[in-house]
Amino acid sequence: MTVLDWAVFSFYVVLILLVGLYQSRKSTGVEGYFLGNRSLSWGLIGLSVMATQASAITFIGTTGQSYGFGMKFIQVYLPQPLVMVVLCSSPCSSPSSIVGGSTPRTSSWSSASTPGPVP
Numbered sequence: 001m002t003v004l005d006w007a008v009f010s011f012y013v014v015l016i017l018l019v020g021l022y023q024s025r026k027s028t029g030v031e032g033y034f035l036g037n038r039s040l041s042w043g044l045i046g047l048s049v050m051a052t053q054a055s056a057i058t059f060i061g062t063t064g065q066s067y068g069f070g071m072k073f074i075q076v077y078l079p080q081p082l083v084m085v086v087l088c089s090s091p092c093s094s095p096s097s098i099v100g101g102s103t104p105r106t107s108s109w110s111s112a113s114t115p116g117p118v119p
Contacts, residue, residue: 046084046085046088049084050080050081050084053080058077062074062077
């Protein structure tokens with residue numbers, strides 16, 4: 001690698017570290033780190049999921065696939081964002097359909113099943 005390559009690489013690493021240190025001041029505790037202080041909208045979370053799908057391994061793997069099998073695989077990767085939106089907005093993805101089906105959502109802890117004081 002040339003001196004210019006090392007300079008660009010060093011600048012990039014230092015920039016990433018500085019941005020990380022600056023952003024870490026806003027986060028307090030584990031919940032802030034893993035959940036973003038619960039301040040992210042559903043759109044940003046969706047973009048994050050799509051960016052994860054288009055990660056470096058996808059770019060590396062798809063070049064190998066296209067070399068070996070042609071461009072047929074692209075029909076799987078292109079509609080993924082649209083399919084995710086359709087699946088997430090479908091009635092089948094609501095919590096009531098997953099947990100209880102068509103039954104009303106009631107607590108499993110009714111007053112009859114709650115243990116009282118031990119005599």
